Amino acid sequence: MTSLDQYGWLRYRHSCTSIEIPRDLTIGRIVSIKGFKYYTVTEEGELECDLSGRLLYLPSTDHPKTGDWVTLTVYDRAGYIISVLPRYNELSRRNPGAATERQLLAANIDAAFIVQGLDRDFNVMRLERYLVQLAACNIPANIVLNKTDLVDDTLPYLDAVQALGRGVPVLFCSTHTGVGMRALQDELLLPGHTYVLIGSSGVGKSSLLNALLHQEQQATATTSGSNQKGRHTTTTRDLFRLPNGSLLIDTPGMREFGVTGGEATSEDLFPVISSLAASCRFTDCQHLDEQGCAVLAALHNGSLSEAVYDSYLKLKKEMRRFEIDVSDKKRLNKQFGKIAREAKNHRKKYKY
Structure with missing residues (x-):
């Protein structure tokens, strides 16, 4: 028998308090993924699991990852993952x-x-x-x-x-x-x-x-x-x-680690820039060439490292590019969906 508390269940429930688990399902945590097999630790020990039919058709980001808590059904010594429980990060x-x-x-x-x-x-x-x-x-x-x-x-x-x-x-x-x-x-x-x-x-x-x-x-x-x-x-x-x-x-070694940003602003991700920005003349200062920019002033007087400032600009640009690309992709998908619906309606209207 394995206690799920040994694998962080109490810690997880403290962070995700509103979860309801159906009585007929087993709780487990993903400890390894090899190919299409998910190795999950449960109170009965470790199980080799497959995804249920519904999960197979979800985007890969919704598939279980190492560290995820999941619900599953168990038949003999095989498990079938039914759902991925909410992640706190x-x-x-x-x-x-x-x-x-x-x-x-x-x-x-x-x-x-x-x-x-x-x-x-x-x-x-x-x-x-x-x-x-x-x-x-x-x-x-x-x-x-x-x-x-x-x-x-x-x-x-x-x-x-x-x-x-x-x-x-x-x-x-x-x-x-x-x-x-x-x-x-x-x-x-x-x-x-x-x-x-x-x-x-x-x-x-x-x-x-x-x-x-x-x-x-x-x-x-x-x-x-x-x-x-x-x-x-x-x-x-x-x-x-x-x-x-x-x-x-x-984790495997990662020579490339592209940033994506998120809900936090770029200033929030750079505490040195954020603390200086509080003294900028304009609240929407971009810290590029604005008058009264406290970040640029710190850069010029040497209190802000040029390497830190260059890194800030580079990563801010990379995050912005990612956000724009995602937005464009959503817009194009929406346009394509609209065109597909119009074409379908046209075929129905003029069907003979």
């Missing part, structure tokens, strides 16, 4: 290669750990891209700077992160020497809470997971010696229960 990114589509990576996450390696992987602008998208997804962030054994001084890396002005916790660690692992396990990972590891290939996410599990659960590989780029080792998104009772989702 979703980790998403722009679907690589598709300008207007979101790709959902996981659901119902209490916090994310952005992992970067202190070798050639460290990139503060890529780090900010992760932070912006996590803020848009309403997921608190932590930063893990791994492989501290490869550098002599960590202070420059800390200064670079703090220059972003986001106040995000930063942990330096090394699975090779054990530095920072105790703090990660005892202070940042809370029992019953669900976390996700995100980052590029080769930053050491799988090694971190193995160290936290105290066993070799995920395959690892060394960084390519020829180009210093990480090699893909994790190929699926899996949820693991750690010895301290916390839950951790490991």
Whole structure:
């Protein structure tokens, strides 16, 4: 027998209080997806599940993702997922290669750990891209700077992160020497809470997971010696229960992490810009060339980093482009639907 509370059920019900579960259905949580099979933990243990007919025809964003809570029916030892319960948040990114589509990576996450390696992987602008998208997804962030054994001084890396002005916790660690692992396990990972590891290939996410599990659960590989780029080792998104009772989702490496924005404004996603914007002369200031812009004034006097400002402009433009593309797609679909209906009515009217 498995207690669903061990997999975050109490935490989930605290966030989603108005859910009613039919008595004849079983509750489960998605812990892994392999192809068209969904591996779901229930009070009876883990089940291999398929989607019910209705779910098959829904958009892929409505299909179960790792971390989702679902209802299912059980026949013998096979499960059939009936519905996906409401999510209190979703980790998403722009679907690589598709300008207007979101790709959902996981659901119902209490916090994310952005992992970067202190070798050639460290990139503060890529780090900010992760932070912006996590803020848009309403997921608190932590930063893990791994492989501290490869550098002599960590202070420059800390200064670079703090220059972003986001106040995000930063942990330096090394699975090779054990530095920072105790703090990660005892202070940042809370029992019953669900976390996700995100980052590029080769930053050491799988090694971190193995160290936290105290066993070799995920395959690892060394960084390519020829180009210093990480090699893909994790190929699926899996949820693991750690010895301290916390839950951790490991994800494949992501070299591309397109932002999508969301209901939050671009200023809300950039706290440094937001705090300066309060002093702008105009409330609708775009911080480009307006008179009385406090953001530009801070940029000119050096109190605002040029790198932070450039990142703000770049990501704001990317989010705006995504919103416009989505809007255009909806408009075109609506127009096409109208044309299709008119053509159908025309055929009916002049049928002979």
